[in-house]
Amino acid sequence: MTRTHQSVKNGPINGSLYKREYKESFKEAPLYIPVLTYLGYGILILFGYLRDFMRRWGLEQCHMAEEKEEQTDFVPLYQDFENFYTRNIYMRIRDCFNRPICSVPGPQFDLMERVTDDYNWTYRYTGRVIKEVINMGSYNYLGFAENNEESLTTVKNVLERYGAGVCSTRHEMGQMDKLRELEDLVAEFLKVEAAMVCSMGFATNSTNIPALVGKGCLILSDELNHTSLILGSRLSGATIRVFQHNNMGSLEKLLREAVASGQPRTHRAWKKILIVVEGIYSMEGSIVHLPEIIELKKKYRAYLYLDEAHSIGAVGPKGRGVVEYFGMDPAEVDVMMGTFTKSFGAAGGYIAGKRDLVDYLRNHSHSAFYAASISPPIAEQIIRVMKCIMGSDGTLTGLQRVNQLAENTRYFRQRLHDLNLITYGNEDSPVVPVLMYMPSKVGAFARHMLRRKIGVVIVGFPATPIAEARVRFCISAAHTKEMLDKVLDELDKMGDILDVKHSCHSGTNRTVVYDETNIELDA
Known part of the structure; x- marks a missing residue:
């Protein structure tokens, strides 16, 4: 099922009229996808309770913060049940988050390599650096997070x-x-x-x-x-x-x-x-x-x-x-x-x-x-x-970057549409969520992309609904077409491997026409 919202706006700007169209698409996956997602969370919860039982009897080490014995009679500082998700699910994909950057966060950056010996509770750094990783997660929309000596x-x-x-x-x-x-x-x-x-x-x-x-x-x-x-x-x-x-x-x-x-x-x-x-x-x-x-x-x-x-x-x-x-x-x-x-x-x-x-x-x-x-x-x-x-600095650099960002955004979103990947949001929005649904899929996707020198941000519960885990791409004016094409090629491959190409290109359009006097709805 696809829900698409398209609006056309006519209004004054800088003394002239212009027309603005925008589309918002919220596509739903086949029914079996959310069913399997909830089933996966159910299995994770069952194993979580089993691991908690083992920790309580000392069969497995507990890494979470705990109360001291002399404090157990008072109001607890740490809520044990509230930390259940963090303890048993979040920690399994935590290695995809918070990777230290050791360069300018431009269209490409360098990442410090790290490994874990205790299932992502702690990390140690190998001393190696992953060079020239394509940055698809920073909010550097216009590319001004740069190290240009002349402009700075x-x-x-x-x-x-x-x-x-x-x-x-x-x-x-x-x-x-x-x-x-x-x-x-x-x-x-x-x-x-x-x-x-x-x-x-x-x-x-x-x-x-x-x-x-x-x-x-x-x-x-x-x-x-x-x-x-x-x-x-x-x-x-x-x-x-x-x-x-x-x-x-x-x-x-x-x-x-x-x-x-x-x-x-x-x-x-x-x-x-x-x-x-x-x-x-x-x-x-x-x-x-x-x-x-x-x-x-x-x-x-x-x-x-x-x-x-x-x-x-x-x-x-x-x-x-x-x-x-x-x-x-x-x-x-x-x-x-x-x-x-x-x-x-x-x-x-x-x-x-x-x-x-x-x-x-x-x-x-x-x-x-x-x-x-x-x-x-x-x-x-x-x-x-x-x-x-x-443009007060006497150049057109700023306006060129604004236009380049819009061009990159539309190109990236159109290619995702062609790949049958489900995306959310407006066609002019540089924030591009791609739905993966299952937590195991977003974790596998992030690790695979990093091996291909592509840095992405994965988002899951509680930042999103529990059955709508996703990868969030942030497009920048500094991204070249070659960079975006490389990301899209890897997305195409992983979309088949992870079975996340669920877009069916179906649905209805609703056009909203605004003017200064009334609002009309055209089916």
């Missing part, structure tokens, strides 16, 4: 002038001219009134959402939102309700109930209703249905918090994210958030929008009061890349 001259100069770090918060001794320059440039890039930068992308969400909403407020969160958004929502103390991923019917139902019924018990009106979504979802590769969400936001007078961690720089005609991708006015998004850790090859994040919003967060956000400021060389790296994307 300004970063080197800033490092020599300012040093490596500020060692203080913005409210103490951490305010610098470079940070003010960066914030003004971010606001210009996003076409908003003001912006505030933070030193950590995760903390940008987890510390700023609690400053925006609190008790008596309602957060409507997409079910696939990132952990940082979930943590920030929980820390805020606001009521949280979850709507189905990119399902506007589910979102509108919650909005209607919230407006009609108000708060539980008292039925008072909510102080604020905040819709929290992402631009590109990092596990699904799907793009948010922004025009529809903005329509609902206006209809029910809610606020919109948009996380563009994976979309800023990666989509849009000029790399300005999903707002530009759909030709929307940035002023229609109340809170624009993004990170510098992906497309910009740096670290940190930003909050952007109205000047009143940014000024409020400067005085109420924990990231402004307690987090160290962004390092000056990192700030200069972001400035350098952003100017390059905008």
